[in-house]
Amino acid sequence: MAMNNNDNKQAAVVECKQLTKIYKKLLAGKSKAVCALQDISLSVGRGQIVGLIGPNGAGKSTLLNLIAGLIFPNEGSVAVCGHPARSIEAHKGLGYMPEHPVFLGRYTARDVLRYHGALSGMSRQTISSQTDKLTEKLQMDEYLDRRCMDFSQGMKQRLALSIAMINDPKVLLLDEPSNGLDPIGIIQLRNFLKELRAAGTTIVISSHRLGELEQLTSDYMFMYRGQVVSFADELACAHAGRLRIELVSNGKAIAEKLLPPSKVLSVSDTELQIAVGDPEEVPDIVIDLAKGGARIMGVLLERENIEDVFVRLCHEGT
Amino acid sequence: MRKYELIRETFCRRGFIWIVHVVWLVLYGGFWWLFLPNGPEFGRFVFIWSGFFLPLALTAGIFGDDIASGRICVLVTKPLWAGELYICRVLGVTLQATAHFILTGCIVLILHLIMRKGSMEYLGTWLFASWLLFITVAALSTSLSVVVGRTFNSLLILVVVVTVYFILGLLMSSMRQKADTGVLTAFIRYAWPPFELLSKFAGGEYGKYSLIVGRFSVSKSVACVVHSLFLTVVYSLIGIILLGKRQFSRQRD
Numbered sequence: 021m022a023m024n025n026n027d028n029k030q031a032a033v034v035e036c037k038q039l040t041k042i043y044k045k046l047l048a049g050k051s052k053a054v055c056a057l058q059d060i061s062l063s064v065g066r067g068q069i070v071g072l073i074g075p076n077g078a079g080k081s082t083l084l085n086l087i088a089g090l091i092f093p094n095e096g097s098v099a100v101c102g103h104p105a106r107s108i109e110a111h112k113g114l115g116y117m118p119e120h121p122v123f124l125g126r127y128t129a130r131d132v133l134r135y136h137g138a139l140s141g142m143s144r145q146t147i148s149s150q151t152d153k154l155t156e157k158l159q160m161d162e163y164l165d166r167r168c169m170d171f172s173q174g175m176k177q178r179l180a181l182s183i184a185m186i187n188d189p190k191v192l193l194l195d196e197p198s199n200g201l202d203p204i205g206i207i208q209l210r211n212f213l214k215e216l217r218a219a220g221t222t223i224v225i226s227s228h229r230l231g232e233l234e235q236l237t238s239d240y241m242f243m244y245r246g247q248v249v250s251f252a253d254e255l256a257c258a259h260a261g262r263l264r265i266e267l268v269s270n271g272k273a274i275a276e277k278l279l280p281p282s283k284v285l286s287v288s289d290t291e292l293q294i295a296v297g298d299p300e301e302v303p304d305i306v307i308d309l310a311k312g313g314a315r316i317m318g319v320l321l322e323r324e325n326i327e328d329v330f331v332r333l334c335h336e337g338t
Numbered sequence: 339m340r341k342y343e344l345i346r347e348t349f350c351r352r353g354f355i356w357i358v359h360v361v362w363l364v365l366y367g368g369f370w371w372l373f374l375p376n377g378p379e380f381g382r383f384v385f386i387w388s389g390f391f392l393p394l395a396l397t398a399g400i401f402g403d404d405i406a407s408g409r410i411c412v413l414v415t416k417p418l419w420a421g422e423l424y425i426c427r428v429l430g431v432t433l434q435a436t437a438h439f440i441l442t443g444c445i446v447l448i449l450h451l452i453m454r455k456g457s458m459e460y461l462g463t464w465l466f467a468s469w470l471l472f473i474t475v476a477a478l479s480t481s482l483s484v485v486v487g488r489t490f491n492s493l494l495i496l497v498v499v500v501t502v503y504f505i506l507g508l509l510m511s512s513m514r515q516k517a518d519t520g521v522l523t524a525f526i527r528y529a530w531p532p533f534e535l536l537s538k539f540a541g542g543e544y545g546k547y548s549l550i551v552g553r554f555s556v557s558k559s560v561a562c563v564v565h566s567l568f569l570t571v572v573y574s575l576i577g578i579i580l581l582g583k584r585q586f587s588r589q590r591d
Contacts, residue, residue, distance in 0.1 A: 088415050091585040111417040122409040126350050138343040139416040183412060
């Protein structure tokens with residue numbers, strides 16, 4: 021894992037140390053202060069994708085905003101490419117995509133890309149070639165010359181991602197990038213991010229679409245009420261599962277005869293539920309049961325994905 | 339390229355920008371047509387109407403809109419100095435004002451030639467004073483828009499200026515015999531947008547005190563112009579510092 025660890029051999033591109041962020045309204049008392057982040061440390065190396073997950077109000081966007089230099093921490097420090105988060109040097113290698121992108125409605129997508137390219141210090145020729153490249157990658161050629169005020173949410177998301185990518189950043193911060201994208205758009209986005217990772221771009225991504233994250237990375241940071249919750253054990257358990265076996269009859273007798281009691285989760289005459297530590301055990305279990313006289317009608321291995329674990333953890337409030 | 343795009347943005351920021359310019363120009367024509375003014379009187383109208391109200395209209399929400407919508411979050415993650423963003427926006431508005439006042443001068447000149455009424459004698463000075471007042475008020479309004487919400491920067495200046503001058507008028511009339519109002523008037527004169535100094539400069543009222551060219555005192559006119567530019571720089575610096583120190587965030591997820 022890239023987070024909270026010392027096993028990250030690569031030089032950290034994003035380095036957050038003991039970040040604490042407290043939101044407090046002007047003239048409001050201490051009781052009304054909200055601690056959005058508490059003592060968070062994060063280290064992300066080159067070419068890594070780190071997924072920030074957690075329920076609303078967990079502090080994911082706050083963490084992204086701190087890395088982008090949009091807000092300042094009350095305690096701790098953030099460095100991007102070795103420079104303080106709000107410095108011009110840090111922003112030279114940074115691409116940021118907000119959750120709700122906004123553009124000048126009178127500008128076309130091409131105008132917007134030219135504007136942001138110019139702000140990144142790019143020449144006209146570079147902007148033009150980069151625009152062509154991104155347009156092709158994100159399939160925006162149809163609406164490149166349309167005004168942004170007519171854009172759907174999906175178009176806005178693609179344009180916002182293009183803006184973040186216009187200067188070929190070393191670090192890409194994405195806040196809910198698949199919001200409003202259709203299934204094809206989501207697949208394109210996923211493939212694009214995989215290409216970027218292969219090219220060495222570091223990506224920190226906050227998303228509620230956990231299935232999407234699962235296909236992109238195995239580096240997650242689960243956040244809850246401003247703190248990082250370690251759930252590596254939970255995920256490891258989730259990779260095991262529950263084996264549901266439908267039988268014609270005699271389930272109880274077969275369970276008593278063939279299975280250790282610790283593995284049996286529930287039993288009836290027609291169904292056995294067995295805890296499985298490793299999915300590779302399943303064929304052996306089924307063969308043993310069949311040899312022991314069980315007349316098997318169906319076998320189903322139920323495994324939790326990251327989304328199930330997330331929902332369960334949120335539900336448990338751990 | 340970067341500066342060009344930032345300045346260009348101020349022209350396309352809102353649809354009503356061009357409508358504001360057209361409305362202002364139509365009103366000059368209306369004023370001229372209805373009141374058949376002499377040069378200085380028309381100049382005084384342009385000074386107040388365009389020197390003060392035009393920057394308020396053009397800079398309304400100039401940063402506040404972007405901050406409220408969250409658009410600023412992407413802009414400030416680009417590798418540029420906050421001051422560059424600020425200066426280019428004020429420059430963009432100033433360029434609009436420059437074109438506006440040149441056009442105003444041309445329209446008034448044409449009207450004068452057609453109608454043979456009014457005087458052109460001090461129009462140039464009034465337009466220059468209007469331009470100076472414009473950039474000072476524009477800088478003040480832009481700086482305010484970094485900290486107050488969408489479009490409230492202009493409204494706030496309007497309300498405060500009107501209130502302050504109303505209270506000042508009351509104080510001056512009631513305290514004339516009782517106490518010295520020097521400190522108050524000095525503050526209004528030198529720290530406030532320079533309405534008084536520039537109107538006296540444009541109206542040629544300083545001519546009687548020192549070396550003059552025509553009706554204009556050279557030293558006092560230069561001082562007025564320098565003071566006005568100095569205030570613009572001070573207001574701008576405050577805005578740049580505020581922009582550099584400000585945090586930008588819409589959500590807390």
